[in-house]
Amino acid sequence: MFSEWTATTAASTHSDSVLEHPVGGAAGIVDALVHAVQRNASVVRTSAPVDKILVEGAGDARRAVGVRLKSGEKVMAKEGVISNVSSLDFPSLFSDEAREPTAAKSADTPMCPSFMHLHLAIELTPAVRAKIPYALEANYVSVEDWSRGIASPDNVVLVSVPTVLEPGRAPDGFAVVHAYTPATEPYAAWAGLRPGTAAYDAKKAERSAVLWRAVARIFGQDVRDLAHVKLVGTPRTHERFLNRKFGSYGPMVDAAQSPLTLPLPQSTTAIHGVWSVGDSAFPGIGVPATAASAWLAANAFGDVREHAAILKNIGL
Numbered sequence: 001m002f003s004e005w006t007a008t009t010a011a012s013t014h015s016d017s018v019l020e021h022p023v024g025g026a027a028g029i030v031d032a033l034v035h036a037v038q039r040n041a042s043v044v045r046t047s048a049p050v051d052k053i054l055v056e057g058a059g060d061a062r063r064a065v066g067v068r069l070k071s072g073e074k075v076m077a078k079e080g081v082i083s084n085v086s087s088l089d090f091p092s093l094f095s096d097e098a099r100e101p102t103a104a105k106s107a108d109t110p111m112c113p114s115f116m117h118l119h120l121a122i123e124l125t126p127a128v129r130a131k132i133p134y135a136l137e138a139n140y141v142s143v144e145d146w147s148r149g150i151a152s153p154d155n156v157v158l159v160s161v162p163t164v165l166e167p168g169r170a171p172d173g174f175a176v177v178h179a180y181t182p183a184t185e186p187y188a189a190w191a192g193l194r195p196g197t198a199a200y201d202a203k204k205a206e207r208s209a210v211l212w213r214a215v216a217r218i219f220g221q222d223v224r225d226l227a228h229v230k231l232v233g234t235p236r237t238h239e240r241f242l243n244r245k246f247g248s249y250g251p252m253v254d255a256a257q258s259p260l261t262l263p264l265p266q267s268t269t270a271i272h273g274v275w276s277v278g279d280s281a282f283p284g285i286g287v288p289a290t291a292a293s294a295w296l297a298a299n300a301f302g303d304v305r306e307h308a309a310i311l312k313n314i315g316l
C-alpha cells in the first residue's frame with residue numbers, strides 16, 4: 001500500500017495512485033460534516049460529554065430514551081441513541097442496572113496499541129533549506145529495517161508535511177511537520193507514569209527518538225534545536241485527546257486469521273434504540289470502515305428510496 005502511494009516513477013505500475021489530502025486538513029472534513037448536519041436543521045454540540053444512556057423499561061422491553069450529559073442535562077431521543085465511542089468505553093455509558101451482556105463483551109475485544117507523535121513547526125531559512133537533500137514532499141514513510149514489518153515497534157514512521165500542499169496553513173516560510181508511529185506504541189509502559197513528571201519526560205525523550213530520526217532524514221539535519229514548535233504526543237496524550245481508553249487505534253481484528261469478532265451496528269445491543277457504530281462495529285477500524293458502519297445504521301433508520309436518491313445525488 002505504501003509503495004503504491006509513494007510510487008511516482010515512470011516505471012511504476014501504480015503511477016496513478018495518490019494519497020489524497022482534504023483541503024483544510026482533517027479540520028476540513030470536520031467542517032464539511034458539521035455543515036451537512038446543520039444544513040438539515042440539526043445541531044452539533046461539542047464539549048458536551050455523555051455520562052449515561054438513559055434506558056427505560058425492563059427485560060426485552062428496555063429502550064434507550066436519550067442521554068444524560070456529564071453536566072447533568074438530559075437530551076431526549078426521538079428514534080434512538082447512536083454511539084461511536086470505542087468498545088472499551090461503550091460499557092461505561094450504561095448504568096449498572098441497564099448494562100447488557102453484549103456491551104460488557106465488547107470490552108473484551110483485543111485492542112491495537114497506541115501512538116507516538118511529533119508535531120513541529122520548522123522555519124525554512126536558507127541555511128535549513130540548503131541541507132534538505134530533495135524538494136520537500138507532502139508524505140514520507142521512513143523505515144528503519146524493511147525485514148521487521150509495519151507492526152514492529154520503532155520501525156515505521158509516517159511523516160507528513162501538509163504545508164507542501166497548503167502553505168497557508170503556517171506562517172510564511174514555515175513547514176508544519178507531523179510524524180507518528182502507526183499504532184505500534186504499547187500503552188502499558190505509559191500507564192504508571194504521570195504526565196509532567198521527570199520520569200514521564202524522560203520516557204518521552206526515549207520513545208520519540210525514532211520520530212526525530214525520521215524527520216532528520218527528510219531534512220538532512222537534526223531539527224531538534226531548529227523547531228519553533230515541538231509537541232511530543234504519547235499514548236497518554238492520545239487517550240486524552242481522542243477520548244479513548246488506552247489511546248488505542250481500535251479493535252484488533254485480523255481478517256486473515258481470526259473469525260470476525262466485531263458486531264454489526266444493528267445487533268450490538270439488546271436494548272432497543274441503541275446503536276454502536278464507528279471502528280468498534282463491523283467492518284472495523286479506519287475511516288472507510290467507520291463510514292460503512294454508519295451507513296449500515298443509517299440504512300436501518302431511513303427509507304431505502306430516500307437513500308437511493310441521496311446516493312444518486314452524489315454520483316454513486
Ligand SMILES: Cc1cc2nc3c(=O)[nH]c(=O)nc-3n(C[C@H](O)[C@H](O)[C@H](O)COP(=O)(O)OP(=O)(O)OC[C@H]3O[C@@H](n4cnc5c(N)ncnc54)[C@H](O)[C@@H]3O)c2cc1C
Nearest residue numbers: 048049050084085242243277278279280285286287288290
Ligand atoms: C494518527 C492516526 C492516523 C490514522 N490514519 C488513518 C488513515 O490513514 N486511514 C484511515 O482510514 N484511518 C486512519 N486512522 C483511523 C481513523 O482515524 C479511525 O479509525 C476513525 O477515526 C474512527 O472513527 P470513530 O468514529 O469510530 O471513532 P473516533 O474518531 O475516535 O470518534 C469517537 C468520538 O467520541 C467522542 N467521545 C468519547 N467518549 C464520549 C462521551 N462520553 N460523550 C461524548 N463523546 C464522546 C470522542 O471525543 C470522539 O470524538 C488513523 C488514526 C490515527 C489516530
